[in-house]
Amino acid sequence: MTFPTMEVVSRLQGLLAGEWGLGTSMASLQGYYGLSPEATQEVAVGLVRAPAEFQEKAGSTRYPVIQTYCDQIENKRSEQFRAFSGRMRLVTEVRVSTDRLEGLAERLHFYVDAVRDVVERNAGCLGEGVFLEPGYEVAFEAVKKGGLNFLQVGRVVCWVGVSR
Template identity: 75%
Template sequence: MTYPTLEAVSKLRAVLLGVEGLAASLTALQSYYGMDSEMVDGVDVGVMRAPAELQEKAGAARYPVIQTYCDQIENKRSEQFRVFSGRMRVVTEVRVSSDRLEGLAEKLHFYVDAVRDVVERNGGCLGDGVFLEPGYEVSFDVVKKGGLNYLQVGQVVCWLGVSR
């Protein structure tokens, strides 16, 4: 039996990278936010939880950075004869950076809204006993020093129901 944490996170990542995932949402929101096509092309989603400072020191940060990871697991064992039947809290973190404060918040909201749109449209069964539960939470951090001078982070938090 595979370990469900990485598998569940990979399911959400596959939804974000799928045909009707982030690329479609970014394209749909592009005209509303007035973003050019370079803001839509080449956006990737990683599976890692690392602070921005550490990623920058490793030379791996190319903005925007979108990471998906699991930060909490609840095994309620509510289903008889199942090893795991519970929920996993999955966070999709979006980091944007700029050398100017102007437009930084708009960039962040653009990408967070795209992630939120994908989560809204893909609720339900993701396959292999993984279910994207309805509802999500969105939070935004304050702008701080980092990245290309200024860095801001937003998070979309959702729950995956897992039954194994």
């Protein structure tokens, strides 16, 4: 039996947007980063992979932006009688934009740490045949022009094992 890849991406999105997701992680990290509750508004988690320029042209973009998508699928067919037994690489991209350079990196690290915390806390079984592996990678891009003047992007990459 086959499965839609969006099912796995939606599960990660559900973890991030859920009751014990980003909101909980951001609340626990506020003190460490010295941010006020007003500075850390709730963020919607999208399912689109598009450059910031496209999203800004398509409509009003509210920063920070968090997008989750799959960028790689490996079907190793290592389990007999399974149509799919492999891994999917899921990326959660965080974009932060401000009109000043001061504080931009701190805000980006705050949101990336919140995503990373959700991944760490939820490693394991995500449902029938879907397993979030405990490891992850984090990468940061350099600041560039965009958004509200300055834009910086961070990515949290994790692997999900799938056996169907």
